[in-house]
Amino acid sequence: MKIALLGYGKMGKVIENIALERGHQIVLRKGSSDSFDGLLQADVAIDFSVPNSAVSHISECLNHNIPVISGTTGWLENYSDMVNLCQEKNGSFIYGSNFSLGVNIFFELNDYLAKMMKNLSDYNVSMEEIHHTQKLDAPSGTAISLAEGIIKNTDYKNWTLDDASTNEIYIDAKRIENIPGTHSVFYDSKVDQIEIKHTAHSREGFALGSVIAAEWLIGKKGVFTMKDVLGI
Known part of the structure; x- marks a missing residue:
């Protein structure tokens, strides 16, 4: 080829x-x-x-x-x-x-978890993404895809990099040297936290x-x- x-x-x-x-x-x-x-x-x-x-x-x-x-x-x-x-x-x-093959599996897990959490109103969802300092866009495309997966399967309406309202997903976008890409999705309640995470070790x-x-x-x-x- x-x-x-x-x-x-x-x-x-x-x-x-x-x-x-x-x-x-x-x-x-x-x-x-x-x-x-x-x-x-x-x-x-x-x-x-x-x-x-x-x-x-x-x-x-x-x-x-x-x-x-x-x-x-x-x-x-x-x-x-x-x-x-x-x-x-x-x-x-x-x-x-x-x-990444692993990230695309992670997308599917994210969709499945969002469907499970849809009716559990005690949990609030947020996300974190970390990339190298040369990455020009924030949040990452991967983070946006994850947020869209949650929005598709829940009552959330939008994502934001700022303070989130009730129906928005807060994304904390960080830029740190030599980080190929780390994405985490958190569901937080008063009593516990559920987290799914994908960490890339290299490009x-x-x-x-x-x-x-x-x-x-x-x-x-x-x-x-x-x-x-x-x-x-």
Whole structure:
């Protein structure tokens, strides 16, 4: 499989190493100032760039019929535009707030726990996410996905980084050196606390998941998620 890497920072380099180990070829390594030369040789593109580049990267791929995986977060106000473009071009697109296989299992646990807690009014939910200081968006896309999972399954209406009202989920977003990503969900009552937590030890889990998603996407048409890739 020939892969175009859109974004060649720390994550791009880890993805490159894993892709090469799995027998794939890198035909484009696009940094912030590089062109798209080589994109048309690719079987698939993997975008781990920055929020203000994601839309142009995804659009370029879809306009040239290149299947594209995006793990860049912080641009989702334009997500529906990319879905529409993918459908218009009969393209192939996966966005994931987190491609780690473990995190996607964690998403399912979060949904299940939220359903169990829905009618237990003595418990209030809150979240904490911790990432390295180079992460540009806050809260993380993963934290937003977790909050949306809770909102979907309970009477909570929104999430916030500020003081939370009764129907809001407070997210405490922290930036600390050398933390790949830690996410915790807390249900607190006067008598106890329930916590579920995922801790990433390195970037390799995110990178491996994105390569697996790219392998899965080849030959398919449409807009997909990691739930499709993992069959969950």
